[in-house]
Amino acid sequence: MTDCGCEKALAELEEYLHNELCREDYADILQHLSNCDSCEDEANVGIVLTKAVQRACNEAAPEEL
DSSP: OOOOOHHHHHHTHHHHHTTOSOHHHHHHHHHHHHHOHHHHHHHHHHHHHHHHHHHHHHSOOOTTO
């Protein structure tokens, strides 16, 4: 495991949040996030947005649609 740096962590953040990375890349980004407050903050924003979208997708559409 190596610290992948901010550029890679942010570029692959969406895939990281959705468990779409290989084990090595996931572990590298996880390690980076644990040591970089700025990237960790970005990941937390992504988590909140993902949860909000998931909640919205679980609601039934209004009948008039």
